[in-house]
Amino acid sequence: MSQVEVSEGTVEAPGCTSPLFYRQSRASSGEAEMSVLLLHGRRFSSENWLKIGTLHALADAGCRAVAVDLPGLGRSSSAEAPAAVGELVPAAFLTDVCERLRLGPVVLISPSLSGMYSLPLLLQQPHMLRAYIPIAPICTDKISAQQYRSIKVPTLIVYGDGDTELGEVSLSNLSQLPNHSVAVMKGAGHACYLDDPDAWHRLLVDFLAKL
Template identity: 75%
Template sequence: MCEVEVSDGNVQVEGCTFSPLFYRQSRPSSGETKMSVLLLHGIRFSSQNWLDNGTLHTLAKAGCRAVAIDLPGLGRSELAKAPAKVGELAPASFLVDVCEQLQLNPVVVISPSLSGMYSLPFLIQHQNLLRAYIPVAPICTDKFTPEQYQSVKVASLIVYGDQDAQLGEASFSNLRHLANHSVAVMKGAGHPCYLDDPDAWHRLLIEFLAKL
């Protein structure tokens, strides 16, 4: 059985004032690390959810180094000032610096809901730094054109729950323009589909990463 290391830390990121960002990470305790994965989260959530639902452990068992950060103003990064207001696009340099400070490049980014305001500028402007992109009904998808999405060649897995009336289909209608994408609709799952059905979520995730 694969042994997994889980640890906590803090990282000071450019453009994020007053307090460093909190993060949790997991990795295999032995053997080669296949890839790095950055897990973001929605407005009502934090890195704790990725620990509680088993995603951090699942990724480590699959040979990945997984880092889940608490976004500015949320979770245990609540004292950190965000570089943009909720619903506005954050500077792409924010995640560039996160990945540089934590040595994650090239990185797989998992981006649910609120975190779209951070991940989408990063994806559009710095696709060379990403190994893959996994959006889970993120916000701000309407702030980019079909042509901008079509210019992104990064392998992407678009995930959403079929019971997500808020952002599921709406985000997909924009993200479907990504040039190299596949789609996974989770049956019976709502907006936080990765929490509604962790087993199905982990199967989708590991199957996709195995193809990279």
């Protein structure tokens, strides 16, 4: 196992009054084979990905992983959100963040609240995504069936079988993506990755190995 380096930084984002905070990990030896951008839910931040070991697991798998604190949350709390919760954020927001961080094409991990950020990028800038990993995101009902069917990005839909509300709704909508697979985490709730980090890391690394 390689030694993993975790660093911190900030990045400017369009429309934000202050920069966004991020954590970054990569193995200390060798070039990263792919880049991964981790978003988070409403009550969470990049710190959760650090605490449960996802940043380390991705670095061990040969990835450069960047976990961003979304506007108004975590250590980006002073940055004003570009849209109200539940409204789709223009794709230019994440496009600009990815370009400034030199990420791309990127694997995008998007739980819960972060769907309002990730779905517009998936729809409008699919060439920027190497893969998409939604975890019961919001706003999936704001994309039409025709739009979903036009997106060819490899997608791993993840949800906990205890998430009978948003998990099932998002699964129903996201299953219209033509190039998708589904991973159900048994005995897990809405934030399924927190309930069983080891299982989450196994399915994540297995999926990335097939890209």
